[in-house]
Amino acid sequence: MKAKVLLLIVFSIFIVAFRSGNDNLFVVPAYFPKPVYNFEKNPLSEQKVLLGRLLFYDPQLSRNNMISCASCHSQFSAFTHIDHALSHGIEDKIGFRNSPALMNLAWQKSFMRDGAVNHLDVQALAPLSNPVEMDESLVHVVSKLQQSKIYPQLFYNAFGDSIITGEHTLKAISQFMLTLISANSKYDSVMRNESVFTAQEYNGYQLFKKNCASCHKEPLFTNDEFMNNGLALDSSLNDFGRYRVTKNTEDSLKFKVPTLRNIEFSYPYMHDGRMKRISEVLDHYSFGIQKSKTLATELKQPIVLSPTEKIDLTAFLLTLTDKSFLFNPKFFYPKEIFQSTAKD
């Protein structure tokens, strides 16, 4: 009888610990919707997130061991590649698109600018295998990790198995990416009634709600849909966006609506990085829209704003900057671990 009670106590401690462990790693404001990601199939744990963080920063994931995920997704720019319209990868080869900023990925139904990837777990396969990005194969990455001094133990800590598999490698990377939550901007503190907008920001917020929010839907600032926002086709790229995946002409020139969170730090903008400044983006919506069959109905009429309104709207967009995300030490390059192994 005593043993049974003890067993019950041990068991209930296990459940409680598991849940809270999960909660600590994935803290979400009450006004956020329910995540899309199915955590039941890949429950978060400290060890798995740590392993994912190491993999995210490890250049062994590339063919020449020089490019990591972070090469095109650096934290201070909201995990994108600033200063380059088209991101560049291995041996400075130029990519096809501007790398997207990474945050709040648990709420995304699909990934990449064209939604070619259907699940966060398999997202990393795309840059890993792309010949101008990391030019590696998952099977070879697994064998490199298996031979390393640190990874078999880290995989054991995370998954209870030191035999490294593709599944575990991908799930660990997912775990780290799932923790990249940006929900602590000034906008968020206003939503939580912890602070107030300035008059200018408030005016900008009203303009935003009237003109932008149907596609850049709060609180994630994207509706996660594919839309044609009236960009002229760049004939040097001939990128038809979503059409490339579905081969459906109705999807021609449609791209995933990006989040506007941390927009201040995630320039340049658009799928091909053609715009460097927020003012250029606003000008595009005022007088740059190209009409075509698949143009978003929301943009059939241009968004005409006065110069003052543009400044107010910009002031609001800057309230989406989340410094506690951009400089969160939990997401830093794991210097301690990499340096300690370098000495071996």
Next chain:
Amino acid sequence: MRNVKYLFLAVFLFVHSFTIGQVNAIKFKILPYYSTYQRSINDTAFQLSSASDYKIDVLRFYIANIRFYKKDSLVYQEQKSFHLCDASIPNSNRFLMSKSENVTFDKFQFDLGIDSTTNVSGAMGGALDPTNGMYWTWQSGYINFKLEGRSNSCDTRNNEFQFHLGGYASPFSSLQTVTFNVKNSRDFILVLDLSQLLNNVDLAKQNHIMSPSKEAVKFSKLVAQSFRCIEQ
């Protein structure tokens, strides 16, 4: 101490029942055939020799969700079963259905490839691990069937042909269902007749398919039609 004895007995009975049961379990063996010969891809007879001949380098495909029917009602289905058959890996072409000893049936069916739900469920292990070379990287989705080789009729680099058939979403869903009416046997050989398959394809005109497309759907149907079932 008594408990330990019982434990041993239970383990013994469990293991024993399993081995007895296996004798009568339903077994499958998949064999690629070319012409009248059974071939393995390491077989020298598979080498290019004449204008009409082929050399197969890769033959790999999924047989999944095998289900058994009696008078059209489902009597048994292997749960979450995905068998990756690879002509270059001995024994990857044999499998037995667990707990199928008492199943009686007159028809069985399997998926040639991976269903759409599994295709959108993230990273998975075992036969479904993306390291098996059966998962696309630039676009999500499993490759259901992979056939690579050479033929003199291909006017391509090294006379190569490559068929990677997949696609889970409409209108390019290439998943095929293969059905056989059978007697209530326990031993089945599924023969994939490659000569029939390749005779139905004009390799001079069509020698590579690498993405979900109309062509992939059409070719997948040809593959499904190239299976025969031999009962033993």
